[in-house]
Amino acid sequence: MENKDAIPGNTILKRRPPAQMLEGGFLPQASLVSSIYEKAALMKHRKQSFAVLPTRHYADKTKKKEGTAMRREIIRQVALAALMVPSLLLVGLAEVASAQSLWEQSRLTGDWGGARSQLEAAGVTVDLEYTQFYQGLVSGTGPKTPNYGGRMDGFVKLDTGKLGLWEGGALNTHIEDRFGPLAGSLGGTFFPTNAAMEFPGESPATLVATSIYLSQQLGDRASLLIGKINALDLFANDLFFGGWGIRRFINTIFVAPPSGLIPPVFYGAIANVRLDPVTLSLWVYDPDDRTKDYCPNLFANGVSFNLSAAYATEIAGRPTTFSLNGIYTTKAGPDFSSVSVDLVNGGLETTNKEGSYSIGFQLSHLLYQNPGNPKQGWGLFLKGSISDGNPNYVKASIYGGIGGTGLFRGRELDSFGVGYYYYDLSDDLEDTLTRLSRGLIGFGDEQGVEVYYSYAVTPWLYITGDLQLIETPSDAKENAFIAGLRTNIRF
16 A cells, blocks of 8 residues: 655664573573563563563463464464455456456455445545465574464555545554464564564554554645654655565565664654755654554653655666654663662662664665656665664664566566665673673674565565575574565455
């Protein structure tokens, strides 16, 4: 689904380090190291993290429940399929008889006998996507058995002008549900290897509305977004980054590049002003992750600001964009260098450090433009950032590659990407982890490569092959080689 409110040139996502970095019994004080993350508020959804990749202690407690949970999930999916198949067959037969072929229409369910077009003309747009994964660790630290997972994404947009309310407005909603045993992180990596199975940050089989916001056009050059915003939605139209993990790349680095200062879901406002050839954007938002919140106590822990400027031009006759952005938050975070062992209570002690910043850049240049659709094509993309490194767990980063749509003639709907990333993690965090392991385990930075190709069987059915090779930050973890398949159906 195209998102006209998408904003290019911004790094996103505040990410908690996954629990599996500390697991496997190789750390004599693994529970103490886990406490760093808990006190650092980098594992807000601790229950969810452990459910995805449990520690030994947690796994022992939940092992007896896994069989029952798995059976329930299978029954749930079979029931869902049983409900969907008859209706899809009826719709498919109706569409075959229509003027547009089932294999040429943009959505599997077509135009609903004209009802969909009538709804859109009246201001109501509804889209539904069903994505499935079969992914596993080929080599590295952890189980080598591939697992299945999937998700449903529903998008509803109400155009206030067409509904007869006021001009230029729209209410946008994104509803998500993920399911299956596939973990969001494999192989002991710092960042999730499958964004679609990691977010939203709730337990699987939980329906969550991650976006409920109002967008308002203010004249020809300005717009405003306000409400509950899924940060991943803002990358919807990017040719290289974004895609929720159900399109384009699967790894979180390329789906939603982490800055350490923007939560996956936040409440706030985004103002955009177009001053050709420059576009300015200002975000003001609550710094806490609000995935499961619908009536939160906003700004209780501070406020965050994100200011960016994007310059659009051409090089060699091809569209080129340069952008700069700066993020600052007043929210206090843990001072990683202050972590010490509480000998009396047996836990960890740490002090807080107020304020954190990140400064980033982005460059994109199309090498090929689709003659029939100038907004589509493929090219070069590059992002980078630097930050304070404490309390931000990111010190610096660089990532990018080549990708887009229409690599081969006649395959304009296909997409592909080859991406590389390097994340320089906080020196203080790395030193603290090493110190608490009594020097037995070293913690460094993370880098990796991802390659994918998405084949459009029809305009509504896509099959994707994906490979990832990641050098993990822990000396106790082997490099992770991950392979996966993905199908995406657009109803």
